Amino acid sequence: AQKVTQAQTEISVVEKEDVTLDCVYETRDTTYYLFWYKQPPSGELVFLIRRNSFDEQNEISGRYSWNFQKSTSSFNFTITASQVVDSAVYFCALIRGDSNYQLIWGAGTKLIIKP
């Protein structure tokens, strides 16, 4: 069975601090895709990244970086020098490679950045 676990329900940090959001996944498939989405208070989901199971390279995009480690089945997300605008709920999700692209969602982590 596929499962995505985001153990951190809520994280609160002061602006400019670095923060890491954890994501652990379970799947028996060899081909799969991992995603991170941001959901601000408006509710609209914002796509952040997609990573396929054969690409373990870490990715950096501005203040955002992702650490994909198949050995620990983790796909963690780090925000460097956090800003108040980063406050949102962040979801990690998994798609099976052979599915009709049905997403398996984590519970989400609410990130609060205090000024």
Next chain:
Amino acid sequence: GAVVSQHPSWVICKSGTSVKIECRSLDFQATTMFWYRQFPKQSLMLMATSNEGSKATYEQGVEKDKFLINHASLTLSTLTVTSAHPEDSSFYICSASQGGEQFFGPGTRLTVL
């Protein structure tokens, strides 16, 4: 990029009425669309998978007669909440798949009085 719209963005209705929510892929054709429901402070819950030209596949526990889904074209899927009740109040989100990704609509906030 692929854009998905939802209409309306919010709706308030009286108990017992039916509400239709539209989901459109604006610049691409989507064979498959998904409907989610999200309760406050919770993750997205998949309600059904909608395939163009065929019946939707509902997740366990989702009443197909309550939540009618129609996917009549490659760019439009509709969700009708029939005889809505206060417990149906929620945030409904659709998505359309293309190239191994899902593109999400902005969501519809339904409040049933």
